[in-house]
Amino acid sequence: MNLELTDEQIALRDAARGVLSRFDTVAAAREALETPGTLPDLWPASVDAGWPGLVVAERHGGIELGLFEAMLVAEELGKVLASVPFIGVVPAAALLSLGDHPAAAPTAEGELRPVYVPACPPSPRVDDDVWTVDGIDGERIAAPVVHRDGSAWSVTGTVGWVPDAPGADLLVVVAIDDGRPVALVVDAGAAGVEIESETRYDATRRMANIHLDGAVATALSCSEQDIAGAWYSAQALLAAEAVGTVDTCLALATAYAKERFTFGRAIGSYQAIKHELVETLRRLQNARALLLNVGWAAGAAPDDVSMAASAARYSSGQALDFAARSLINVHGGIGATWEHDAPLYFRRAQLSRRLVGGVGGAADRLADESLARARRAVEAAGVR
Amino acid sequence: MDLDDSQEQAEYRAEVRAWIAEHRFEAPPGTGDMEDAAYIEARRTWQGQLSDARLVGVTWPAEFGGPGRGPVDQVIVNQELAAAGVPGGIDVIGLGLMGPCIMVNGTAAQKERYLAPMLHGDEIWCQLFSEPAAGSDLAAVQCRARRDDDGTWRLTGQKVWTTNAQFARFGMCLARTDGDQPKHKGLTMFIVPMDADGVTVRGLRQISGEAEFNEVFLDEVAVGGDEMVVGGEGGGWGAALTVLMYERMMIGLGTEGFGYSPERFAGAVAASPRMDRESGLRTRLADVVVELLAVRFRGLESLSQLADGRVPGPEFGLAKITTVNAVIAAGDLIADVNGPDALVEPGEWAYLISFLPGLKSAGGAEPILRNTVGERVMGLPPEPRLDKKITFDELVARQREGLAA
Numbered sequence: 140m141n142l143e144l145t146d147e148q149i150a151l152r153d154a155a156r157g158v159l160s161r162f163d164t165v166a167a168a169r170e171a172l173e174t175p176g177t178l179p180d181l182w183p184a185s186v187d188a189g190w191p192g193l194v195v196a197e198r199h200g201g202i203e204l205g206l207f208e209a210m211l212v213a214e215e216l217g218k219v220l221a222s223v224p225f226i227g228v229v230p231a232a233a234l235l236s237l238g239d240h241p242a243a244a245p246t247a248e249g250e251l252r253p254v255y256v257p258a259c260p261p262s263p264r265v266d267d268d269v270w271t272v273d274g275i276d277g278e279r280i281a282a283p284v285v286h287r288d289g290s291a292w293s294v295t296g297t298v299g300w301v302p303d304a305p306g307a308d309l310l311v312v313v314a315i316d317d318g319r320p321v322a323l324v325v326d327a328g329a330a331g332v333e334i335e336s337e338t339r340y341d342a343t344r345r346m347a348n349i350h351l352d353g354a355v356a357t358a359l360s361c362s363e364q365d366i367a368g369a370w371y372s373a374q375a376l377l378a379a380e381a382v383g384t385v386d387t388c389l390a391l392a393t394a395y396a397k398e399r400f401t402f403g404r405a406i407g408s409y410q411a412i413k414h415e416l417v418e419t420l421r422r423l424q425n426a427r428a429l430l431l432n433v434g435w436a437a438g439a440a441p442d443d444v445s446m447a448a449s450a451a452r453y454s455s456g457q458a459l460d461f462a463a464r465s466l467i468n469v470h471g472g473i474g475a476t477w478e479h480d481a482p483l484y485f486r487r488a489q490l491s492r493r494l495v496g497g498v499g500g501a502a503d504r505l506a507d508e509s510l511a512r513a514r515r516a517v518e519a520a521g522v523r
Numbered sequence: 524m525d526l527d528d529s530q531e532q533a534e535y536r537a538e539v540r541a542w543i544a545e546h547r548f549e550a551p552p553g554t555g556d557m558e559d560a561a562y563i564e565a566r567r568t569w570q571g572q573l574s575d576a577r578l579v580g581v582t583w584p585a586e587f588g589g590p591g592r593g594p595v596d597q598v599i600v601n602q603e604l605a606a607a608g609v610p611g612g613i614d615v616i617g618l619g620l621m622g623p624c625i626m627v628n629g630t631a632a633q634k635e636r637y638l639a640p641m642l643h644g645d646e647i648w649c650q651l652f653s654e655p656a657a658g659s660d661l662a663a664v665q666c667r668a669r670r671d672d673d674g675t676w677r678l679t680g681q682k683v684w685t686t687n688a689q690f691a692r693f694g695m696c697l698a699r700t701d702g703d704q705p706k707h708k709g710l711t712m713f714i715v716p717m718d719a720d721g722v723t724v725r726g727l728r729q730i731s732g733e734a735e736f737n738e739v740f741l742d743e744v745a746v747g748g749d750e751m752v753v754g755g756e757g758g759g760w761g762a763a764l765t766v767l768m769y770e771r772m773m774i775g776l777g778t779e780g781f782g783y784s785p786e787r788f789a790g791a792v793a794a795s796p797r798m799d800r801e802s803g804l805r806t807r808l809a810d811v812v813v814e815l816l817a818v819r820f821r822g823l824e825s826l827s828q829l830a831d832g833r834v835p836g837p838e839f840g841l842a843k844i845t846t847v848n849a850v851i852a853a854g855d856l857i858a859d860v861n862g863p864d865a866l867v868e869p870g871e872w873a874y875l876i877s878f879l880p881g882l883k884s885a886g887g888a889e890p891i892l893r894n895t896v897g898e899r900v901m902g903l904p905p906e907p908r909l910d911k912k913i914t915f916d917e918l919v920a921r922q923r924e925g926l927a928a
């Protein structure tokens with residue numbers, strides 16, 4: 140048994156830290172709030188670091204690492220609020236690679252940028268086969284559908300708030316073909332594709348609402364399990380990114396609690412503040428342990444990934460919400476001012492928890508998985 | 524990253540499993556009446572059998588009669604025992620806390636005398652630390668020890684919440700030998716024979732109605748000479764800290780051993796159609812599951828550090844906080860979903876629900892654990908204290924004045 144990071148994983152993480160240290164990403168996050176559209180382009184740095192090809196197979200020119208390694212990078216991105224197309228790129232690159240699509244190699248090279256257009260697999264508890272996506276208005280709506288005309292495929296539907304979609308060259312869309320999910324590749328510039336760029340509240344996050352209206356598509360040859368896996372890897376990446384942000388929130392709040400004095404002593408000596416900081420640490424450590432659960436499952440127990448990823452997303456989302464509010468609280472009035480960095484992390488927390496099915500959606504899924512497993516166990520015992 | 528057994532571990536597991544399969548029908552039930560002498564005797568005999576098979580105190584070094592294996596092997600044994608539904612050793616306090624305390628702080632003669640019978644279950648131990656006026660503030664113990672002219676130590680005082688004292692052969696007792704020292708200084712750790720004259724054990728019934736813990740009165744108890752002192756005169760606090768460290772470790776790694784698993788609690792509500800109708804109940808289930816899954820992986824993380832020779836620090840206390848609160852939430856959920864029937868006594872869930880409020884205090888109350896982690900792990904400044912730089916006797920006198928005023 141061994142849950143320690145390998146030397147290779149540590150090197151990858153340290154390299155990510157090194158790359159990101161060359162940019163003042165937190166200042167950029169503020170700047171983008173003041174002047175929309177001014178985010179620095181970190182894509183070239185990401186390509187240099189090999190991140191687009193992280194999970195792409197070697198035969199397609201990728202590095203062929205696992206989901207957990209991508210999560211290590213996501214955590215570093217989250218620490219500094221870096222605006223790197225990543226959460227949307229990695230699951231798309233994975234599907235292109237699994238489907239042996241010709242775009243896999245240029246993706247690994249960084250010449251083409253794909254984005255994953257997420258769809259949530261049906262719940263194991265509920266007896267239907269409905270794949271859903273985020274609607275623009277907060278509703279969960281049915282995934283896009285395929286229309287076949289002979290050998291020509293097209294896809295129609297809407298997906299709201301897709302991270303990293305603006306600027307993508309290719310869309311990897313999950314859609315329903317005669318009741319079954321398929322992964323499709325759609326050219327971002329094709330007729331019938333509208334990519335409506337959006338930013339909300341957290342200017343570091345580039346998103347788009349995607350409207351597909353009979354857009355020409357080609358099918359990727361990947362399994363239903365691979366397609367569901369893309370959803371759970373997006374959950375895991377968002378979880379890892381949130382863990383990184385919690386880490387920073389805690390470091391900032393702890394440092395302040397040691398240097399701010401009231402009534403003759405540091406505020407960190409008061410239990411109300413101390414215990415709140417310890418609560419953030421507790422949540423951080425739990426969330427991080429759940430990232431390990433995902434990493435382990437991804438390598439050794441594929442059937443556990445859905446539950447592990449949902450647990451990680453839920454835990455880290457709750458932790459980030461707590462940590463970002465606590466960061467403001469520990470700082471008192473100054474924490475609630477525009478000039479302070481605390482609101483940048485708060486904005487990140489507010490938007491993140493509502494993306495890609497939402498943190499609440501992950502909680503639902505976790506409960507559904509637990510119930511379904513418990514019920515299967517009873518059935519199995521009955522059969523025996 | 525893997526959770527698989529190495530070749531060596533797999534072989535060990537197979538060995539352990541084979542032994543258990545052969546002997547499981549000789550084992551007493553895992554739960555029983557801890558006030559029933561026959562049940563205790565059966566558990567003691569079973570610990571002896573396990574010990575002969577080298578399946579208790581797995582990490583105890585060979586020089587103390589143990590198998591001297593790694594912490595992962597202890598977990599393998601725990602898992603196999605749990606899977607077979609048979610109990611481990613009855614003396615968890617001796618095996619987990621007092622044995623290691625003697626190994627670290629004891630004299631050669633003490634190790635020679637006490638460890639082997641402890642391992643074998645021949646002599647069960649209890650922890651005589653807490654007192655009516657010293658729990659969280661353990662260093663405030665008032666139980667007094669004084670030395671007679673012939674070198675015999677005599678102890679007088681009252682201990683409380685002492686688990687297993689009703690059948691223990693020895694107690695590890697923290698007592699004050701010098702009231703003219705500041706409170707952490709004048710403490711000494713003693714081995715107390717529980718059958719000595721002047722020791723009275725009285726059962727304390729808990730919420731469940733059972734008496735697993737006790738009050739212990741010590742009235743001029745002659746425990747013996749310096750051979751009964753562990754860690755030297757005045758070294759009591761250091762010895763107590765070793766125990767507290769092992770206690771933290773036991774609690775941090777022991778969750779699954781107590782049966783606090785997400786699968787068990789999900790199983791307890793899964794049959795109810797209300798879980799399908801009410802999303803509020805599902806969210807509460809998710810809250811329980813997410814916390815206990817996290818504790819599971821925190822435990823595995825710590826184990827892989829231990830296996831690597833690193834001792835996890837005080838942040839272990841956080842696992843205790845997570846576990847206790849998650850299990851309280853689980854009990855509430857199970858009773859909400861299943862209705863008053865879940866509260867039938869004696870019964871699995873009524874027992875759990877009754878046990879958990881006490882577990883909040885046992886092994887360190889939540890605010891104390893948070894203070895420790897905040898100060899020792901995060902480097903936050905301690906609270907101002909009124910009990911430093913004065914002698915213990917002065918401190919007690921001031922507290923009395925404060926009460927009187």
Ligand SMILES: Cc1cc2nc3c(=O)[nH]c(=O)nc-3n(C[C@H](O)[C@H](O)[C@H](O)COP(=O)(O)OP(=O)(O)OC[C@H]3O[C@@H](n4cnc5c(N)ncnc54)[C@H](O)[C@@H]3O)c2cc1C
Nearest residue numbers: 650651652653657658659684685686881884885886888890
């Ligand atoms: C089931 C069970 C088994 C036990 N077994 C044993 C045993 O075998 N041997 C043994 O020696 N002891 C045992 N104990 C005792 C246990 O260690 C104590 O109960 C525990 O340390 C708390 O001490 P206390 O009960 O005196 O509460 P107190 O210390 O009086 O605490 C009362 C309340 O005040 C709070 N509090 C105290 N100090 C502070 C502070 N500085 N800041 C904020 N809040 C504070 C506490 O959190 C608690 O809520 C057992 C307890 C239980 C419930």
